[in-house]
Amino acid sequence: MQQRVPAPRQAKLCADLPSTVPFVGPEAQERARAAQFRARIGANESVFGPSPKAIAAMRQAAADCWMYCDPENHDLKVAIAAHHGVKPENVLVGEGIDGMFGYSVRLFIDPGEVVATSRGAYPTFNFHVTGYGGRLVFADYVNDREDPQSLLALAAAQKARMIYFANPDNPMASWWSASDVQAFIDRLPADTVLCLDEAYGDFAPEGVLPRLDANNPQVLRFRTFSKAYGMAGARIGYILGEPHVIKSFDKIRNHFGVTRIAQAGALAAIADQAYLREVVGKVAVAKARIDEIAASNGLEALPSAANFVAIDCRRDGAFAKRVLSGLIARGVFVRMPGVAPLDRCIRVSAGTPADLDIFAAALPEALAEAGRA
């Protein structure tokens, strides 16, 4: 790759960024293995797929995709607002939560300002903070949960202008009650934004998601069609927030960035709550099966309010890593937390019965292999 002229200088914030990426996709692993995965239960996708009505709407929209999307996302915002009992002005529709994390950091964080998160929490959020020159500070998980007390203390001590908190959590699937989260919100330092990631909120039992306060400019609640609605590859999600704050995203968002197909699919998906309940039921069955598989292998499945289960392999991160590698070698795509002590676990998404049969067959072999190493 010979360069005849020097490459133009990059912006200061970008020049020194690491070129690491938040996640390697399963497709890259498949290319490296030269074989397809037999069970794809590593990215907390919904193996149960989108609502048939959403699929039909997307198929219909495929032929219409010569048209740009409605950049105001009008119809979808109206439907989302009605679903949550808020106004369309409380809703920002965007190209998935990842993209909207980028917008949020860009909107609020100046280079050098502090953003607080938990060590081991969602790495793509950190990718955006680092990318915009924010300075990340980390609280620890306490008993496998992101810890509001620790985050508030850290934010106060470090003058954090943004806090990331997921409820239910990823990668541990743990959760706090709505009243605990509300107490967290009520104690936010002035001038601090809470990015409340509720991507897995649709799976949570009653009493986990706090009541919506559509007038609090300090809270951005992130929701998605990628998880329970089964549309991860369509890239569409939304933020619920205070209208002035929501409006200010117009200053920077990619107005035509959502696809017309995703708009159509999401509109049909949110209208089909019966299907959503069906998926949540199937996920519960799958999680119970994962619990059984873990127990029958002498492992401990952690309680889960999401669509995946963290399985405690009861040794250190190196051991869990060997178990993970053994599963991947057997065609089972799973992932694991990146930092201790969370990394004693592997993370298994709710699969179909067939997926979990494959997992159940592979796990004892992977464990035996990991124990011998």
Add this chain to the structure above:
Amino acid sequence: MQQRVPAPRQAKLCADLPSTVPFVGPEAQERARAAQFRARIGANESVFGPSPKAIAAMRQAAADCWMYCDPENHDLKVAIAAHHGVKPENVLVGEGIDGMFGYSVRLFIDPGEVVATSRGAYPTFNFHVTGYGGRLVFADYVNDREDPQSLLALAAAQKARMIYFANPDNPMASWWSASDVQAFIDRLPADTVLCLDEAYGDFAPEGVLPRLDANNPQVLRFRTFSKAYGMAGARIGYILGEPHVIKSFDKIRNHFGVTRIAQAGALAAIADQAYLREVVGKVAVAKARIDEIAASNGLEALPSAANFVAIDCRRDGAFAKRVLSGLIARGVFVRMPGVAPLDRCIRVSAGTPADLDIFAAALPEALAEAGRA
């Protein structure tokens, strides 16, 4: 919209940004009119739609969209590279040219640095420059073309670190020869990036697109599936560039930002070059028809190397604006350039024969009305 607590302070670059948006979508205009447009020929979309093979691939992918996309866009990059005779390392796939303009400005431009473009050229590029704190400077169009000499002189005088240049141009559909563009490239100041927008390149006659130099780190060539490939609403495009520069986008891009459906559609679309040629042929027929309609109304259609025609209304911008309003009132969605003297024109996209029948019927009425005002 009462706020009980003050909104957190926004980042310096964002706090003062105007909340104007680059384009109002036709759907917003339809809501304001409380009526659908009868002819949608204002956004340079391809009314001929995507290849039937691309539609079939997207329909197939709709059911698979529970999976995130391949974040490396591997298969599509291989296909694009083969199509252009370059390596996959020369290709960045992203969520449409608009999104990739944002990445490009972010990657190269520090706040306060200068970016040169032409007065009246693509506004969404400017939206991103302003959004990242760049300082825009403007050359004038010369004879309805963006002018390389003027842009080079301006860039040298103002020490611009980035230049925007579209070939063929939007909104005038004018163009330069490949050798003129190559001379422009060869004279770029050191440390300056050329954003060469070739969104309409698939419509250009032979001899307009310069030969690809895959080793020049100063040139980013923007291509899209939104125009000739008919997939505007699927949000997928690509940059052809030098491998190190292309790789550096990994530092900031939204890795999972392209939809799985768009990846599948684009892969099928690029494989169907016969369909692409058919569309280009239909566009040529439509442009000839637009020329006729203009001439029969005493107007002048400017020569076009794109999929739209700028029609010179032969008076000032206020007159052209009235013509535009008259067309919109008659259900014909068209747009017009934003600045003088380009704004003596209206801009009409290549429509179906039915679209152009509606335009042909509405134009004399709109002209008469505009003349009476």
